[in-house]
Amino acid sequence: MIQRFRYKFIAISTAALLFVILTIVGSICTLTYYQSHQEIERVLTILVNNDGQIPRKGIRTTDNSQPQFSREGLHQYRYFAVLVDNKNQVTEVQDDHIATVTPQDARAMTDRLVRRKVHSGQLLYRGVNYAYKIRNKNGEKVIVFLDESLLMARTRSLMHTGLILGVIVLVLYTIVLTLYSRRAIRPIIEAEQRQKEFITNASHELKTPLTVISANNEMQEIINGENEWTTSTKQQVTRLTKLINNLVSLARMQEQPTLTMLPVNVSQIAGDVASSFKSVISTEQKQFNVQIDEGLVANADENTLRELLNILLDNANKYCDPQGEIDFTVSSSNHSKNIVITIANSYKDGKSLDAKKFFNRFYRVDESHTQGKKAGFGIGLSMAQYIVKQFKGKITAKYTNGKLAFIVTLKEVGK
Template sequence: MLTILVNNEGQMPAGRVKDQPAFIPQQHFTRESLSQYRFFSVTFPDDKGPAQVDNQHILSVSPAEIKRISQRVQGQSKSQGHVIYKKTVYAYKQKHTAGQTTIVFLDESLLMVKTWGIIYIGLLLGGISLILYATILVLFSRRAIKPIIEAECRQKEFITNAGHELKTPLTVIEANTEMEELTNGESELTTSTKQQVQRLTKLINHLVSLARLQEQPTFTIKTVNVSQITDKVADGLASVIKGDGHHFVKQVVPEMMISADENYFYELVSILLDNANKYCDPVGEVGLSLLPGKRNKAVILTVTNSYANGDQVDVNRFFERFYREDKARTVNKKAGFGIGLSMAQMIVHRFGGKIVARYAEGKISFIATFKARTGKDK
């Protein structure tokens, strides 16, 4: 609109106005459509002659005030912009032609009323649409994911029930093997059978434990002394680790407190230490540390083991269930099932912590971070 007016030297054009170039299609301006807006203009001759004021389309601004506003704008380097007069915003644009400069001022009040009206309607329709969408989502999402929830529940029930059912034949097999040893003596076959029974029993126990963790068990969360728990686990597994030919290094700062379940934290440390011992290089080192974080605001549990080929494995996949780097499963007898680290991750998350796996300087490290507590915290 300012372009149309300034191109006509501040006068209202006669008839239909030529469409102006714009990214968004504009309305077709006519003399009637332009007459609804309030504007005024000033023309300054280059020869310092008297300024010509056109205030036919404005009532709230006097000619003297128009001259003062125009002189203030004329002294600026910008060819267009905004000025405020008596709490009303006027957009202006100036154009220099042969021998004179024309400045047109347009009252934005009517334009802003329309703009805010559009914004209000848009927000209202957007809010209504959001409410309708949320209502539809709540009503139909439960129905949509119901089969998935039922399938997951059946899967958990199957794992738990199958685990209990499998323990009975395993117990019978183990008893028959022991009876065979009593009758005919221990042999390579009976020893192998007992080892596989123990291995399968351990796998079933892990599967059942993992299923129970997924079923949102009731954790007895309270402020516990994890230093004592960590020492207890370390003392119990130290002989096993050393018996496997590994060097064991422990560093536990006393009286470290976090919010956790004592039994599940014991399980967490046991899983990480057992995993480190299984995959440690021969004559390698297994490390366990429980240290405070920065400013004693965190408790950091770190379990490491030597692993020369660690640069060939993807440490980011260690927490995937049943993940094994050896695709052919041709691992040693001590190799795990790919379940323990997934359980460890779930336990850490239940305690509000985070756990990551890293490889550096020939060692794989599992680092669990928890928020520190004091003995006074409940």
């Protein structure tokens, strides 16, 4: 249990850091990508406003918050300009600032843009992305193409570096967390250990006075005969003994290492457990409906699975209404590769119950913690929940059609 908690602690902490890293790296990449496109837009605007030429005078922009460009700075960009007359014929190609585009390429790209009739955007030509901007001037057009490769390469490099650093940080954090996680959860381990020791020691200390009380009660019955007081004492001793045994069983169950999971015949085990309860339920004039599909196999521990079914059937019999019904169904799910075990009992007072609390230890329906027959669900269901978790299954409770039902789902093998 502690080991599973440790792994969960590591997984949650690592997931939290992963979320933070993705948020930071994603924000940086998004901002860098946005700034690159803004830079491309500003450079195109400057060039197209100057007929595709780098201006000889100072470069001014209307937005003072943006970085300013110098004439020398503009020479770092690879671009070319095309002049088009009012008949959409190319009259001039200015390709002094680019070496990879020929005049024929420039004309081909211009023809594609003229058909588009869009004044700005991107154009993919021979595997290279070009940003372009068109300016109308006296019926003619000035089109400036800017090679995005350099700018976007820097952006991709930054993104790639950010991702690599993020992965490195995540791996280092996970390694350090794994090495020191036991120290981090040491107080929880110690508290859990003290709790188990307390339960074990207390059970041994309580068994002695209970044995003495039981013996004294039997002596009173021999001397004075059985009466309502001795009967009540006997019932309470039995109840306390069962509670102590359950507490010890739960503590020992949690101390055990992970169960050895092997394919077991759930149908056969369920049939054996149902047979053992049939006479007990019939004696109390309750109807026992059993429906078990044959050949259902799941990975589990056979003895622990029997204990699980015994707990649930005992709980159903205990809290079933007088002359009510108990349903025990084991079937294969139609929608998934699961075995569904359903144990339900008639319980007319179940509408007001909170099914989510059934698996809490010592849960009781009423606030006064009375000792009546239906005062609470003890720790049996808590043990059942722990067993199902060991089987990597799921257990739920619900109240429907006047019946309280517990549903166990296990992974079916061989389906």
